[in-house]
Amino acid sequence: MTETPNFAADEPLSAARRRLAAALSAAGKEPADLEARFLLEAATGLGALALLTRGDELLGGAAKQLQNFAARRLTGEPVNRIIGTANFFGLDLVVAPKVLDPRADTEILVETALELLARKGMTKPRILDLGVGSGAILCALLDSRPDAFGVGVDLSPEACAATQINLARCGLAARGKVIRGDWAAALAGRFDLIVSNPPYISHAELGGLDREVRDHDPVLALDGGADGLAPYRLFAVELKRLLRPEGVVCLEIGWTQGAEVAALLSAAGWSGVSCRRDRAGRDRVIAVES
Numbered sequence: 001m002t003e004t005p006n007f008a009a010d011e012p013l014s015a016a017r018r019r020l021a022a023a024l025s026a027a028g029k030e031p032a033d034l035e036a037r038f039l040l041e042a043a044t045g046l047g048a049l050a051l052l053t054r055g056d057e058l059l060g061g062a063a064k065q066l067q068n069f070a071a072r073r074l075t076g077e078p079v080n081r082i083i084g085t086a087n088f089f090g091l092d093l094v095v096a097p098k099v100l101d102p103r104a105d106t107e108i109l110v111e112t113a114l115e116l117l118a119r120k121g122m123t124k125p126r127i128l129d130l131g132v133g134s135g136a137i138l139c140a141l142l143d144s145r146p147d148a149f150g151v152g153v154d155l156s157p158e159a160c161a162a163t164q165i166n167l168a169r170c171g172l173a174a175r176g177k178v179i180r181g182d183w184a185a186a187l188a189g190r191f192d193l194i195v196s197n198p199p200y201i202s203h204a205e206l207g208g209l210d211r212e213v214r215d216h217d218p219v220l221a222l223d224g225g226a227d228g229l230a231p232y233r234l235f236a237v238e239l240k241r242l243l244r245p246e247g248v249v250c251l252e253i254g255w256t257q258g259a260e261v262a263a264l265l266s267a268a269g270w271s272g273v274s275c276r277r278d279r280a281g282r283d284r285v286i287a288v289e290s
């Protein structure tokens with residue numbers, strides 16, 4: 001295991017950043033320089049530009065905090081969990097314990113949903129996010145569409161609380177509501193856009209997940225049942241009563257699940273089913289245009 005470097009109060013910021021990046025890189029934590037920057041920003045309270053222009057200044061009282069952050073990162077705690085926030089679709093969101101740390105891959109779902117809403121010319125869309133987690137998708141959609149109203153549902157009380165915090169943090173609380181419940185069971189009414197990034201890891205894959213995921217993301221956010229498709233089977237039936245005519249559904253999927261999820265939606269009578277790829281060129285979103 002890579003040893004945690006010692007940081008002293010009289011070390012210049014630029015040197016501390018270089019040494020931290022080197023230690024992270026040696027431990028295989030990439031992109032090491034970016035991670036070092038985020039940890040140093042959080043430890044010092046300085047922004048990216050200040051770190052660049054004031055690199056000769058000394059760590060001072062931040063040395064202890066940086067030492068603590070470095071030790072935690074080198075023992076496998078993800079950066080966003082250490083600093084307590086994540087950047088998602090340009091929003092700075094709180095990452096709470098027992099709530100999924102939102103992933104950059106999910107931004108493609110937001111892009112797809114916004115594109116479909118625009119293409120359909122929908123105004124004042126009513127949005128439903130099933131398994132809202134930190135509120136990442138819901139906040140991004142409401143932030144991008146000031147005419148929209150949204151509801152987020154989650155079974156986890158911690159996720160519901162985190163979404164509430166993030167809606168308020170983004171100035172969206174007046175247009176976003178949170179309901180604790182089991183998927184759509186407690187919902188009535190219809191929505192123009194239904195989005196979900198459900199748990200989609202199969203039981204066979206759960207044990208083989210990266211340790212950083214297994215140790216820090218809640219199993220409720222990962223476990224998609226025996227074959228990873230349980231939520232999609234339920235959605236294929238349940239979403240029919242919740243989607244308005246001409247409405248749109250966007251579901252995140254695991255990158256190997258495109259054909260299976262598309263097939264089970266088609267078998268349940270949905271038409272207009274297509275698959276979108278993420279920035280790495282892998283299947284990531286199933287879109288349904290009814």
Ligand SMILES: C[S@@+](CC[C@H](N)C(=O)[O-])C[C@H]1O[C@@H](n2cnc3c(N)ncnc32)[C@H](O)[C@@H]1O
Binds near residue numbers: 131137154182220222
């Ligand atoms: C993969 S996470 C997605 C979180 C967030 N939407 C995101 O993209 O970062 C799946 C979410 O579904 C929630 N969930 C799991 N089972 C659920 C159920 N039966 N009813 C409602 N939410 C559920 C989990 O608590 C978790 O927050």
